[in-house]
Amino acid sequence: MLVTSAPDSPPVGRARLADVAALAGVSVGTASKALNGAGRMRPETRQRVLDAVEALGFRPNQHAQSLHSGRSWTVGLMTTDGIGRFSTPVLLGAEDALGAGKISVLLCDTRGDAIREQHHLRNLTDRRVDGVIVAGRRTDPRPPLTGIDPAIPVVYALSPSADPADTSVVTDDRGGARLAVEHLLATGRTRIAHVTGPEHHQAARDRARHAVEHLAAAGLEPAAGRVHFGEWSEAWGRRAADAVLRTAPRTDAVFCGNDQIARGVADALRERGKDVPGDIAVVGYDNWDTMALACRPPLTTVDMNLAEIGRIAALRLLQAIDAEPEPGVHTVPCRLVVRESS
Amino acid sequence: MLVTSAPDSPPVGRARLADVAALAGVSVGTASKALNGAGRMRPETRQRVLDAVEALGFRPNQHAQSLHSGRSWTVGLMTTDGIGRFSTPVLLGAEDALGAGKISVLLCDTRGDAIREQHHLRNLTDRRVDGVIVAGRRTDPRPPLTGIDPAIPVVYALSPSADPADTSVVTDDRGGARLAVEHLLATGRTRIAHVTGPEHHQAARDRARHAVEHLAAAGLEPAAGRVHFGEWSEAWGRRAADAVLRTAPRTDAVFCGNDQIARGVADALRERGKDVPGDIAVVGYDNWDTMALACRPPLTTVDMNLAEIGRIAALRLLQAIDAEPEPGVHTVPCRLVVRESS
DNA sequence: AGGTCACGAGCAAACCTTTTCCTAGACGGT
DNA sequence: ACCGTCTAGGAAAAGGTTTGCTCGTGACCT
Structure with a gap:
């Protein structure tokens, strides 16, 4: 069966449906129907075709199928x-x-x-x-x-x-911001700052707007009275943390627009002698494992799925x-x- | 030309080569030759075909081409x-x-x-x-x-x-290790530690072996007399840095098996009051920008290209x-x- | 026993391009 | 003027599968 070159239909290279049909003793069209299940046929005929497919290791030529069907x-x-x-x-x-x-x-x-x-x-x-x-x-x-x-x-x-x-x-940036804020509220935080990326990024604007809205719904406003827009970087997180400590020293949580900022915030807080989460909780955004897990302590964060x-x-x-x-x-x-x- | 349905050959959907040939007044085969440059033909005939291609926005059907050529x-x-x-x-x-x-x-x-x-x-x-x-x-x-x-x-x-x-x-892990070691030697460091990943990773073993070989070629041996195998994590970098400071306090450089370790090392050194690179130089591996650039100070590192x-x-x-x-x-x-x- | 119906299987067209082979025409040379 | 050669372009096959249509055969019913 699988000899390198048979007398008249040498199955060198891959087997074609014609080879299968020949081996099964049926026509090409019948072999195709046997494979695709369409049309009615005697079970033993179909089985003969399937046996031939098996014996030759036949796999349909997708180029031909695609040409015919127009689908790739x-x-x-x-x-x-x-x-x-x-x-x-x-x-x-x-x-x-x-x-x-x-x-x-x-x-x-x-x-x-x-x-x-x-x-x-x-x-x-x-x-x-x-x-x-x-x-x-x-x-x-x-x-x-x-x-x-x-x-x-x-x-x-x-x-x-x-x-x-x-x-x-x-x-769902709205839902993400809500998850973070409600988590912080549920764990008893009330003086929550928001540090995030550049204001010309819609993600930063959306998360900030919805965070503020959810705080307002709880009768609160962000610590220091405003959102801290900046960059998506650790360096900005560190600078912003310093700013928050200076302008709103009683802040008890920071919700950050991404994990890099959060890590920068956590680093700066620790270096200023604050305990995270004892004194101040930090929540990130992205669940970027290399940031969230390497952070000290590991970050609570929003995963966008x-x-x-x-x-x-x-x-x-x-x-x-x-x-x-x-x-x-x-x-x-x-x-x-x-x-x-x- | 581009009406939705012409009398006999409606070019609904995409134009076929047959449509092009018909418009140019040649046979399909000739149109194909005109496109593929093969065979000799009158320049004006070829131009007529190309004009028709342009007019119809013809693009060859890759499924048909693939079926014919066997290449995808x-x-x-x-x-x-x-x-x-x-x-x-x-x-x-x-x-x-x-x-x-x-x-x-x-x-x-x-x-x-x-x-x-x-x-x-x-x-x-x-x-x-x-x-x-x-x-x-x-x-x-x-x-x-x-x-x-x-x-x-x-x-x-x-x-x-x-x-x-x-x-x-x-x-080229050998070359990478050599680049790092020679750079440190060239900048005057002589008590160089090596902190890297798990010994069962070939990358860790290779980089370590070649680093040690290059040190030996300069008549040196690694600080503390051995390579520090561990994990590819910042946490391990911090622990290893402490160990190095304890067992080989005069170390003046740490070559790390990746950037995460290097960042951990740099963090720990800074927190122990050491100046990087003033007291101790740190070199990483991978040039993973989020690590290398966020590190304090930004990391010298080996890029694997x-x-x-x-x-x-x-x-x-x-x-x-x-x-x-x-x-x-x-x-x-x-x-x-x-x-x-x- | 003959006719009809249904089911199983085969034929051929369609999908579209490439390439080889072949024919017809033109031109040049003798 | 005729023959040979060269070239441009056409016809057809190949590449492999799917599917609608047709044909033939077997069985069943009258």
Whole structure:
């Protein structure tokens, strides 16, 4: 059977369906039906075909299948700012969900370059991908993809499309801020400062606004009466902690816009002789393990469930491919990870 | 021309080569030749075809091309331990180099699971990928892929294959250790400690062995007379720094096996009142920006040029696809990034 | 015993491009 | 003017699978 070259139909290389059919003594079409379950046929005929498939190690040629069906069983995954801390979990979540549906992922990194984006887009269109996921980094809306075949569904993850008619999956910054504030309130803190990133980042603005709102709902206002906007860095966290100690010395908790800031805050507080969480609790945002776990003490922080965002984006894409898309912005809830800093 | 449905050949959906040929008044075969440059033909005929391509926005159907040529212009990129700090730059480097060759990357993450690896491998084989890159995380050799079609070339990146007949691209741990030690010697340090990860990691063993060898070549031995093996964590760095100060108080430099350890060492030294680099220099390994730049002071560290490893792996793969593979282990040199900690 | 119905299996077209082989025409040389 | 050669372009097959349609056979009912 598996000799290197048979007399007339040499199965050198991979076996074709024709080889299977010949071995089973049926026509090619019948062999195909036996494999795909369609049509009715005698069980023993089907079994003969399956035996032949087994004997020859036949695997269908996906190029031929794709040519026939027009589907590639492939989606493009475009990351717009390199592949970093934020896009990686999204990417893995998407890959996981798509792999279950027998769909593979074509990776395209634009490095934030519009030319490169166009180039990848043309490539994906030429490959007749079944869909595209665009994974951003920031939560600010991004302009929708231009020049893509409207027949190819697109889902935006993390950075929503500026066009509300598109489908986007984003994190729930409101819920995240609420989780953090309510946790601090529940553990008895009342003089809570908020230190976060640059005000021109929507994530910083949203988290700050909702944190303040939730404090107000409890009849409180942020320590020192204002939000501390700055950078997403440890250095800013350290400077801000000093500022908070100076201007609002009775502060008993700091909610930080990300884990780097939180770590900087925790470091500075410790170096100023404050006990975390004894004197002041610290809560971060991102659950970036290398920061949250290496912090002294390990950080309580908000996890955005990035992998879940990727998974949901993939499911939305599958839905848009097979059925009707569900446009609009879908938010994925956050989760509070409590550790020793609060 | 671009009406939704012409009388007999409605160019609904995408234009086919037949549409182009019809518009240009030539046969399909001639249109193909005009596009691919092969065969001789009158310049004005070729131009007519190109004009038709332009008018219809024709793009060749890659499924048909792949079916014909047997090539998919696609390579599989398998990451074996999730996509993390180490594999991401490799992955991007590879994607970049392959994209230049009109080849796209199929992403497969095995999560370190052999079952998943087999599953992905079968999928890639079914898709007739032109080649596979296996990107590991640790530098310890890994068992070669099993059950892959021997006609598909494979290149291992970062984790070499245990089979020397395979092609692998790895980092130069010897050179990295030499860069660090020679830098410290050149800046006048002579009592150099080495703090690194677990001894069962080949990276830790290699860097330690070569560091010790280079010290010996200068007539020195490591401070405290031995290498400090431990974990790849900041906590271990802090503990080890204390141990070094206790057992070898005159130490004037610490070369660390990674940046996390280095940061822990720097933190502990500062907290013990030592000045870095005034009293003691600290050198890290990995050039992991979030660690190296956030460290106080910013870390001098060894950069493994991971993106270059990915790039070279991709080039080796392209070579193996188009021509003869060049088996064996290829090492990519490191680069020392000098900052303020030394 | 003959006719009809149903089920099993095969044929062929369609998916689209590339490439080889072949034909017809033109031009040049004798 | 005729023959040979060269070239441009067309026809057709190959690459492999899916699927609708058709055909044939067997069984059952009248």
